[in-house]
Amino acid sequence: MKIHPSIFVSPKGEQILDFGQNMVGFCKFICREERGGQIHLQYGEVLQQECFYNGNYRSAKAEYNYTSDGCIKEVEPFFTFYGFRYVKVSGISKIDPKDFTGVVLYSDLQQTLQVSTDHVKLNRLMQNSLWGQRGNFIDIPTDCPQRDERLGWTADAQVFVNTACYHMDCYSFYKKYLNDLRYDQKVHYEGDIPMYSPSLKKAAGSGGAVWADAGTIIPWNLYQAYGDKRLLDENYSMMKEYTDTVITVDKKDGNHHIITSGFTYGDWLAQDGVCPQALLGGTDENFIKSIYYKNSLDLTAKAAKVLRKKEDERYYSSLSNQVRKAILREYFTPVGKLAVDTQTAYVLSLYYQVFIDKNKVIEGLKARLKKDLYRIKSGFTGTPLMLPVLFENGMDEEAYRILFNEEFPGWLYAVNLGATTIWERWNSMLPDGRVNGINMNSFNHYAYGSVCEAIYKYIAGLKFTKAGCKCALIAPKLNYRLKHMKLAFESPLGTYQIEWFIQEDGVFQMDVMIPYGATAKVILPNHKDKRIDELTSGEYHYCYMPVIDYHHPFSESSIVLDLLSNKEANRVFRERLPRIYAMVTGEDEEFLAMDLIAFGYHKMFGTSLDEIAEAGKALRVIKV
Template sequence: MIISHLRVNHIEKPLGYLLDKPTFSWITSDSAGTCQEAAQLQIAIDEAFCNIIFDSGRQEAISSLGYTPDITLKPRTRYYWRVLVWSEKDHGISEVSWFETGKGNEPWSGEWITSPFDKEIHPQFFKAFSLKKRVKSARAYITGLGTYEFEINGKKVGNEYLAPFYNDYHKWLQYQTYDITSFLREGKNAIGAILGNGWYKGRFGFINQMKELYGSQFGLLCDIDIMLEDESHIVIGTDESWLCHPSPILESSIYDGEVYDAGKEVDDWSTIDCDLNGYAAAIKFSPVCGTLTERLSPPVVITERCAPVKLLHTPADEQVIDFGQVITGWVEFKCHLPAGEKIRLQFGELLQNDNFYNENLRTAKEEYIYISNGKPAVIRPHFTFYGFRYIKIIGLSHIDLKNFEACVIHSGLEFTGKLETSNDKVNRLIENAHWSQRDNFLDVPTDCPQRDERMGWTGDAQVFSATASFNMYTPAFYKKYLYDMLLEQKTHDGSVPHVVPDILERCMVLSGNEDAVQHGSCAWADAATVIPWTTYLFYGDKTLLREQFENMTLWVDYIKMQDDTLTGSSRLWKTGFHFADWLALDNLDKSSSFGGTDCYYVASAYYFYSASLAAKAASVLGETEKAKEYQQLSEEIKKAIQKEYFTPNGRIAVDTQTAMVVALYMNLVPKEHKERLVQDLKKKLDDNKVHLTTGFVGTYLLCQVLSENGLQSYAYQLLLNEDFPSWLYEVNMGATTIWERWNSVLENGLVSDTGMNSMNHYAYGSIVEWMYRYMCGINPVESAPGFKEITLKPQIDERFDFARAEYLSAAGLYKSGWEKTDSGVAYHITIPFDAKARFIVRDTISSVKVNGILHKELCGKCELTLKTGEYEIIVQK
C-alpha cells in the first residue's frame, strides 16, 4: 500500500499559508484491497512523533478527500503528520509530511518602510546584521507594495516570482513565509530587497495611463525570525535602520514591461560587501491597504524552460526569435555589450506577412529594455510577464540562439490529466487548451496574458473550471480566487463583478466615472455558484464547499432581489447588462461582439441554474431550510421560463443553437417536448452544415448536450470540422493556444480585429472537458464526489482508431481508453483504490470479454460495476 499526495488545505507541505481550519487529504494506491475500511490521522510537533498532539484513532468515517480535525494551531510552528489506512486485506502508513503556520495574530516587529526618493524611483533596500551563534532555524515573513524579490548573502530566496501576487490591496494583503535557515551563517549577514510596481501602483486597467490604483508609494514589510543553536531568539524587522538606494530598474509595468539600466547596479547589493555609498535611510510610512494575512495563493514559479526554434530575418529587416509556442513568461538571455549600449526586446504572439506583429496588444508595450554596464550578464525581467511566441530584438548585431531561453511562468499546480487520440490535429487542439490554461493561470484565472487586460474575467473562468480541474489540481487556486470574489460580493450586495479582483470598478472610481460601474452579468457572475460546485464535484471537500457557500447564496439572493424589486417577482431575469453568448457568430450585426441569443433568456436560464446549484450545495451541507428555499425558487424560475419561452407545442421562442443547448443542458424544456427540441437542434445544425454559431455560453455546452441526447456523431463532427468556424480551423492556421474569437486569424493569415483579439484565451478550450467526459467517458457522480464513483460511458466514433485518457483524481488515478479492433472495440480501464465505476456501452453487442473471461449475460447490453483494478474489456458487435 502506498499513501501519497499528502496535502493540507490542498497544498503539499504548506509553509505560512492561512490554516485556520486545516483539512487533510491523501491518495492511496497499490493496495492488496479494493476499498478503505478505516483511517487514522496523527499530528505531532516532532518528526519522530514522540510528542503527538492529535490522534484521531482508527475511524471508519475518515475520508481521504478531506478530514478536518478539531485542533487549535500555534503561530510560527511546524507540525508533522501522517496517516494510517486499512483496507479489507492490508494496511499502510504514509511517510511523514509537515505543515507550518505563519504569524497568526502575533504582532509584527517590523514596520512598513519606504524610500525617501520620488515615488517613481524603484528602490532597493539593504540591511546588515551579525549572528553570534550558528542558526538552528530561521524564517522570513515578508510582503511588499507592489511586487518584490529579495536575496540573502547574494542568493535569491525562494523560487517564486511576482509576490505578493494579485488581489485588491484595499481589501486584503498576503504575506509570504520563507525558510531561510540555509541562507544565514554565524557572523555577518545581509539582506537585500527590490520592489516593482506590479498591480499595486503600476499601470493596469482599460483606462490608458491609469496608475496608482491602490497606492502611490513602494513599501516593504519584513520580519526575519531567527532561532540560534543556543535557543536564543532574534527578530530583525524593517525599520529606519534599513538603507535604500535607487535600483537599476528604471520602469516596471505589468503591461509595458521593464527598463533595466545595469550601469546603476550596486555591486554585491545583497551581501555584506555592499558599497553603501549613496544609500539613504529608509523611512516609515502607513500604507492604505486591507487586512494583512497569511497567504492563500499557490506559488507563481518557472515551470518550464524552452529553447528557441529558429531565428527569422523578416522582410521588414527585423531579427525575430521564434520559440515555436505561445507562452506566458519572459526571456532570459546572456549578452556582453559595451557600457551604455541598449538592447530592446519586443514580444508578440504571431507574425503578419512574415513580419513581427504586436498591434493586437492595444496600448500594452510588452517590451524589455536592457542598458549594459559593459560586463557580461545573464539578464531577465523581475516585475512583469509577457504573452508571446516571438521576440523582436533591436540593438544586437549578432544573435546566438544558444544565449536565449524562454521561461514559462504560472501558478505551480500539479498536472493531473492527459488525453491522446489517433488524430494528430485533435491532439494539437488538446495541447493548445492545456497551454492556454497554463498561460492564464497566473495567480488568478486571467482572460489573456499579453494585451492591456490580463484580468480575472469571471465568464471565462466559469465555463473552463471543469476543464481546468481535469488538467490541473485546482482547489487551492480557486479557493484564493473565490475568496477575492467573496470580498467583492460583499461590497456589491452579493453581485459579482465582471472581473475579480474588480480592477474595472477601481479604474472607474479613480477616473470619476462611478456611475459607469457594471457588475452582475449572467454566465460571468454565475462563477460564484458554478466554480464552488465544480470544485466540490471534483474534489469532494465539504470544508471548501462550506467556505464558498456564501459566494453561492449571496449571488442567488442578489438576482432574486433584482427580480423581486424590479420585475415584480416574475422569476425571470430581465434587467441589467449581460454579456450572455459573447462572441457568438449568430448576430445579424457582424460588427457586434454580442451573440444573437436573447440575453434575458440566457440570464433567466442562469438564474435557474445558480438557484439549483445553491439548493444542491445546501443539501450537501445539511442546510435543510435553505435547500428547500432554493429548490422552490429554482422550480418557480423553471415554470416561468417554460411559460415565457416555450409554446404549448414545445417550440422554443429563441431560435438559436445556444438557446436550445442551454434549455437541454439545464433541463428547462418541458419533459414532453424534450425530443422535439433535440430534433430542432439537429435541424438547426443540419441547416448550418453541422457547424456551430455559438459563443462563450453555447460553445461550452454544445457537444455535451449532443452527446447526452443521442447526437454524439454531431459532436464528433463539430470537433473534426476543419473549415471556419471550428477548433481545427485554428489548428490548421498554426495556433498553439486557444483563440479568443473563432476568426481571430482570417484564412488569408491576417488578424481579423485589433481592438479585441487575443491568441490566448482558454474559454473555447472547454471542448477538452467533453473529450474527458464523453470521448473517454470519465464522468464524476454527484452522489459520490471527488471521483469516488464515476459513470464510465465512452462514446466511440469510427473516424478515430483510438482515444485514451488518464486522470489523477482526488481519489486516485483513472485510465480510460478505447481502440478499434477488427470485430469491435477494446477498452482499457484502470479504477483507483476505494473507487468504483459504472461502465456502460449502449451499442448492439454480440459478446463481451472482461480480462479474458466471456460474459454471456452481457450480450445485447453492457453495464458493469467495476471496482479497484485494471480491466481489458473486449466488446464485439
C-alpha cells in the same frame, strides 16, 4: 519550464526569435554587448506577412529595454511577464539563439492528466487548451495574458473550471480565486459578483448572467471535483448572497420570475449576432438571464442539501420550480417548441433541463444545426455546453462532426492555421493569415478550450457521477473519425486509466484501471448484448466486435459535408455523381447538410435513385 528558440530574419530585416509555442513568461539572454549598448526586446504572438506584429496588444508596449554595463551576464526582467511566441531583438548585431531562453511562468499546479489519440490535430487542440490554462493561471484566472487587460474575468473562469480540474490540481488555485470573489462581493458589490475579480476596487461593473454566476457555479463544480464539504461550506454564503441579489432583481421586475432588467454580456462573441464580428450573439438576453437565475437557485439548493440546511434547500428549490414554470410560459409554445431558435438557446434548455417536451427541443437543435451546416454559431455561453449536450442527448454524430470540422468556425480551423493556444474569436485570424481586427483579438484566450471537458468525459469516457471522483461512468462515445484514445487522470482517490482501440479488423478493445476506494459503471459501446458492468478498484480488459462498423462509415445515407471531408469519399462522389458534386461544391452551400438519397427526389439534379444507390455501393467499400 524553459524553451529554446530558433531565429529568422523577416522581409523587413528584423531579427526575430521563434519559440514555437505561444507562451507566458519572459525571455532571458546572455548579454555580450559593450558598455552603453542598448538592447530592445519586443514581444508578439503572431506574424503578419512573415514580419513582427503585436498590434492586437492595443496599448500594451510588451517590450524590454536593457543598457549593457559591459560585463558578460545573464539578463532577465523582474516583476513582469509577457504573452508571446515571437521576440524581435534590436541592438545586437549578430544574434546567437543559444544565448536566449524562454522561461514559462504559471502557478505551480500539479498536472493531473495525460491524454493522447491517433488524431494529430485533436492532440494539438488538447495541448492548446492546456497551454492556454498555463498561460492564464498566474495567481488569478485571467482571460488573456498579453494585452492591456490581464483581468480575472468571471465567465471565463466558470466555463473552464471543469476542464481546468481535469488538467491540473486546481483546488488551491480556485480556492484563492473564490476568496477574491467573496472579498469583492462583501466589500464592493453588496452581494453581487463583478465581471472580473479582483475588481480593482470596483473598477469592474456587475457581472450579470453567466459572468456573475461564477459565484455559484465555481463553488459547486469544485465540490464535485474534489468532494470537500468544508470548501463548499466556506463559499455557501457567497452562493446564497449572490442568488438573493438576483431574487431581489426579480422582485423589482414584478416578481414574474423572468429577469428583464440588468446587464449581461449574453452569448458573447457568438457567430449569430448582427454580423460575424459582432460582440453580442443572437440569443435572447432575458432568456439567458432567466435560465441562469434558475441555475443559481438550483445550485444553492443543492449546496444547502449537502450542508444539511433544509430550510434553505426547500426555499431555493421551490423558487427554482416557479422560475422554471415562468420560463416555460414565456419561451415555449403550448406544444413544447422552444421559441428562441438559436443553437445556444437549445443547448441551455437541454443542459439546464428546462423544457416541456425534451424530444421537441432535441428536434429543434438538430434542425438548427442542419440549417447552420453543422458550424458552431454559439459564443462564450453556449459553446462550452454544446458538446456535453449533444453527447448526453444521443447526438454523437453531430458532436463529432462539429468537433472535427476544420473550416471556420471551429476548433481545428485554428489548429490548421498554426495555433498553439486557444483563440478569443473563432476567426481571430483569416485563412490567408491576416489578423482579423485588433480591438478584441487575443491569441491566448482559454475559454473555448473548455471543449476538452467533453473530449475527456464523453470521447475518452471518464465521467464522474459522485463528488470527489468516487464513482465514475466509463462509457466512450465512438466514431469512425477516431480509432485510439488513451487517458490517465490523477484523481483525489488515485489514478483512473482508460485506453481504447478500434483495431484494423473492427474489434473494439478497452483497458480500464480504477483506483482503490472508487467504483465505476462501465457501459460497453455498441456491444451486441448492451453489456453494463459494475466495478470496484482494479484493472479490467474488454475485447469484442461492436455492432457498428467504424471502418466503413459511408453510404448513400451520408451527408455531403462528411463525404467532402474524406479524400476517397470525395473522389467517389465526384466521379459517380458529377452533376450533384458540381452543384454542392459551388457557391451555394445550402446542399452541404443533405444526404445523397435526398438528391434523387429532386429532378433539378438530373440524377436517379438508382444512380445514387450505385454510388452508395462504391462508398460502402471505402475503409477509413
